[in-house]
Amino acid sequence: KAGVTQTPRYLIKTRGQQVTLSCSPISGHRSVSWYQQTPGQGLQFLFEYFSETQRNKGNFPGRFSGRQFSNSRSEMNVSTLELGDSALYLCASSPGPGIQETQYFGPGTRLLVL
Amino acid sequence: ELKVEQNPLFLSMQEGKNYTIYCNYSTTSDRLYWYRQDPGKSLESLFVLLSNGAVKQEGRLMASLDTKARLSTLHITAAVHDLSATYFCAVTRSYNTDKLIFGTGTRLQVFP
Numbered sequence: 049k050a051g052v053t054q055t056p057r058y059l060i061k062t063r064g065q066q067v068t069l070s071c072s073p074i075s076g077h078r079s080v081s082w083y084q085q086t087p088g089q090g091l092q093f094l095f096e097y098f099s100e101t102q103r104n105k106g107n108f109p110g111r112f113s114g115r116q117f118s119n120s121r122s123e124m125n126v127s128t129l130e131l132g133d134s135a136l137y138l139c140a141s142s143p144g145p146g147i148q149e150t151q152y153f154g155p156g157t158r159l160l161v162l
Numbered sequence: 163e164l165k166v167e168q169n170p171l172f173l174s175m176q177e178g179k180n181y182t183i184y185c186n187y188s189t190t191s192d193r194l195y196w197y198r199q200d201p202g203k204s205l206e207s208l209f210v211l212l213s214n215g216a217v218k219q220e221g222r223l224m225a226s227l228d229t230k231a232r233l234s235t236l237h238i239t240a241a242v243h244d245l246s247a248t249y250f251c252a253v254t255r256s257y258n259t260d261k262l263i264f265g266t267g268t269r270l271q272v273f274p
Contacts, residue, residue, distance in 0.1 A: 083262075090267065092264075145260075146260045150210050153204045
């Protein structure tokens with residue numbers, strides 16, 4: 049059974065640009081969550097989607113948004129990039145809704161904002 | 163606000179030794195998770211602890227949960243180099259299991 053996949057794996061952008069990251073959950077999983085990992089702030093929850101609906105959102109500005117498609121794949125978008133958005137963005141899936149027993153994390157997308 | 167603290171933040175230990183990582187959380191939580199992260203890699207689920215007194219073991223790692231003390235421990239027995247990684251604990255709120263609140267992480271380095 050294939051795991052959680054994320055694309056792209058690495059990304060370099062400049063301030064002011066926008067970026068879209070993609071996540072494909074484990075087959076059969078309908079819940080997708082996004083987390084940001086930085087050395088300073090650690091791992092922080094961004095949002096969770098289940099059945100194409102955002103069920104929960106973390107304390108991030110409106111520049112961070114996401115969506116989920118009918119096949120459970122999810123995208124997150126960051127507009128007007130800032131230097132502080134440089135981070136590892138992790139996607140996690142679970143059968144859903146919510147975390148239930150555990151979440152399975154993807155390899156992450158490492159974003160560098162110059 | 164639910165906060166999760168781990169200590170120590172860094173741990174350098176010799177192979178064959180035992181040690182414990184502590185995870186304290188500030189408010190009631192009904193689930194506690196332990197994850198492992200290798201450098202540049204994603205998070206790997208190690209344990210899920212669902213009730214007070216729960217104990218789980220896998221190889222040289224054993225995790226326990228005391229919900230009354232709001233404390234979980236990850237005990238390492240006879241450490242080996244392969245255990246070198248960063249270990250995170252995480253909790254969910256009792257009323258909202260939709261997101262994980264992570265601890266600061268403990269970076270473990272095992273040397274010969």
